[in-house]
Amino acid sequence: RIGKHARLEYEIITKSGEHKWVFELGRLTEDDPPILEGIILDFSHYKELEQSRIYENERIPLTGLLNRSALKRQMEEDKQNPEIQESALISINFTPLYESVSRLNHSYVEDLLVQIGSILAQFKSETAWVYGPIDYSFAIYLSSYPSRSGLEALGTQIIGLVGNLLSSEHVGWGVGIIEIDWSEEPEIDELLHQVIQASDLASKTHSGRPAIRFYERVISELIHRESSILRELSSIVEAVDDDRLYLNYQPVVSVQTNEIVGFEALARLMSNELGLVGPSEFISIAEKYRLIIPLGYQILTKALRFQKRLEERGCADYWVSVNLSAFQLLEPGFANVVQSLMAEEGTNPEAIVFEHTESGAYSSLTAVNSVLKTLQGFGSRIALDDFGVGYSSLARESELNVDYVKIDKLFSDQIIKLGADRSVLGDVIKMIHKVDRITIVEGVEEERQLDYLKQNGCILYQGFLYSKPVSEEAALRLCT
Incomplete structure (x- = not known):
C-alpha cells in the first residue's frame, strides 16, 4: 500500500x-x-x-541424520503443497534389538545404530529423506513414490542390506510402511504413530525374520489375530482341560555337577487357526481380558501332575517351577486356592517353586510380598525371574520374599559378545549371594559360559547347552 x-x-x-x-x-x-x-x-x-542453526537443531549427533522435528517439518510442508498429492513414510523398527542389548553395553548399541544409519543414508535423494534413530526406529520419508510395489521393493532392499549387518544378533526387527493421501488432511502425529504400529508388528514375526507390513493391513491383522487367540483361550477356560494349552519343561541344572535339580514349566498354546502362539502374546491377551486367573490354575494343575509323575519315577527330589502373573498374585484368596490344588493333587509343596517377575512385584510390593510369604509358609520356594530386565535394584529385591534370583539371558549373552573379561555377570552373581539368594543364570548355550559360571560361583543354570524346553514325556526320560 x-x-x-x-x-x-x-x-x-x-x-x-x-x-x-x-x-x-x-x-x-x-x-x-x-x-x-x-x-x-x-x-x-x-x-x-540461520541455516547452520537449523541444520544443527535438526540433526542427530550420533548418526548425522535428520531428527523427528525435521521429519514433521518436511511432512507439514508437503501437506501444504498442492503439487504433492501422495507421499509415503517407512519406519525401520529396531526396538527388540535395543531391548536385548542396550542394558548391557550402550556403546555397542550406538555402534550398530551408526552402521545402520550409514546403510540407510544411501537411500537419500531429492524426494527422499532419512531420519533417525527416532524412538529406536529409523525413518525414510518420500515426498512422492511410483507405486506400492515400488515401496515393497524398497522395503525388501532395506531388509537385505541391514539384515547382513544384524545376521548375528538373532533379534526381531521389521519395516512398516504407510501411504499418505494429503487430500484427506491427515494429522502428522497420527501418521507417525500408525507407521510405528506397522513396523512394530513387522518386528514381531514368529519366524524370527524381518518382515514388511503396510499400515492398513496391520489393523485388520491385529484385530483378527487377537480375536482368534481370545476365542481359543475362552474355549480352553470353558473346557477346563484342553490339549491346546500344554506345558514344556526346561531342566534347571547344577553348575558344579551338571545334574538336573528341577524343571521350569513353560506354557504353550497350539492354536487351531494360527499354529503355535508364543507365551508373551497369549499371556498378555489373557491378562488383558482377565482370563489369566482360570488359565493360571489350569497351568498350575498340569505342573503339579507332572511333579507327581516325577515322584513316581523316583525323582521326588526334582522340583518344578511355575510362572505366576501379577494378576494371579493379587487375586483375593489366590494362596488358599493354590494350597487346595496342591492338597488335591497330593503334591509336596516343597517340590514346587513359584516364579514371578520384578516388574509384577513393584506395582503392589506390600500385597505381593504378603502372598509370597504365605506360599513360602506352605513350604514352597519363590524365584524372582528375569532379574536385570528393566530398572533392577538389588536393594529393592532384598525386600522381597524370594529364595532364588534368575539372572536374565542378557547377562549370559554378554560373555559371548563382550568376552569374559568385560562381562559384569560375575559381579551380579556375587551381589546376589551377599543378600542370601541362590543364583540361576538363564540362556547358557556354550561351554565357555558354563566355565565362566563355575569360576564365579554360580549355583544353577538353564539353557540350550543342557537342553531346550522339551515335552512332558521327554522331560520324564531325563529323570534318572
Whole structure:
C-alpha cells in the first residue's frame, strides 16, 4: 500500500552467478506515479548462520541424520503443497534389538545404530529423506513414490542390506510402511504413530525374520489375530482341560555337577487357526481380558501332575517351577486356592517353586510380598525371574520374599559378545549371594559360559547347552 513499509527477504543471483540473500525494507511514496524507495541489504552471512542453526537443531549427533522435528517439518510442508498429492513414510523398527542389548553395553548399541544409519543414508535423494534413530526406529520419508510395489521393493532392499549387518544378533526387527493421501488432511502425529504400529508388528514375526507390513493391513491383522487367540483361550477356560494349552519343561541344572535339580514349566498354546502362539502374546491377551486367573490354575494343575509323575519315577527330589502373573498374585484368596490344588493333587509343596517377575512385584510390593510369604509358609520356594530386565535394584529385591534370583539371558549373552573379561555377570552373581539368594543364570548355550559360571560361583543354570524346553514325556526320560 502507498505509504506503508514492506519487509521482504529473498534470494537473488548476481550478474556473476553468485547466490545472495537480501533483505529489503521499503515503501511506495504518495507521488504520482508512486515511487518505491528504501534500502536493500545483503544479509547472506546471517542467513548462512540461520541455516547452520537449523541444520544443527535438526540433526542427530550420533548418526548425522535428520531428527523427528525435521521429519514433521518436511511432512507439514508437503501437506501444504498442492503439487504433492501422495507421499509415503517407512519406519525401520529396531526396538527388540535395543531391548536385548542396550542394558548391557550402550556403546555397542550406538555402534550398530551408526552402521545402520550409514546403510540407510544411501537411500537419500531429492524426494527422499532419512531420519533417525527416532524412538529406536529409523525413518525414510518420500515426498512422492511410483507405486506400492515400488515401496515393497524398497522395503525388501532395506531388509537385505541391514539384515547382513544384524545376521548375528538373532533379534526381531521389521519395516512398516504407510501411504499418505494429503487430500484427506491427515494429522502428522497420527501418521507417525500408525507407521510405528506397522513396523512394530513387522518386528514381531514368529519366524524370527524381518518382515514388511503396510499400515492398513496391520489393523485388520491385529484385530483378527487377537480375536482368534481370545476365542481359543475362552474355549480352553470353558473346557477346563484342553490339549491346546500344554506345558514344556526346561531342566534347571547344577553348575558344579551338571545334574538336573528341577524343571521350569513353560506354557504353550497350539492354536487351531494360527499354529503355535508364543507365551508373551497369549499371556498378555489373557491378562488383558482377565482370563489369566482360570488359565493360571489350569497351568498350575498340569505342573503339579507332572511333579507327581516325577515322584513316581523316583525323582521326588526334582522340583518344578511355575510362572505366576501379577494378576494371579493379587487375586483375593489366590494362596488358599493354590494350597487346595496342591492338597488335591497330593503334591509336596516343597517340590514346587513359584516364579514371578520384578516388574509384577513393584506395582503392589506390600500385597505381593504378603502372598509370597504365605506360599513360602506352605513350604514352597519363590524365584524372582528375569532379574536385570528393566530398572533392577538389588536393594529393592532384598525386600522381597524370594529364595532364588534368575539372572536374565542378557547377562549370559554378554560373555559371548563382550568376552569374559568385560562381562559384569560375575559381579551380579556375587551381589546376589551377599543378600542370601541362590543364583540361576538363564540362556547358557556354550561351554565357555558354563566355565565362566563355575569360576564365579554360580549355583544353577538353564539353557540350550543342557537342553531346550522339551515335552512332558521327554522331560520324564531325563529323570534318572
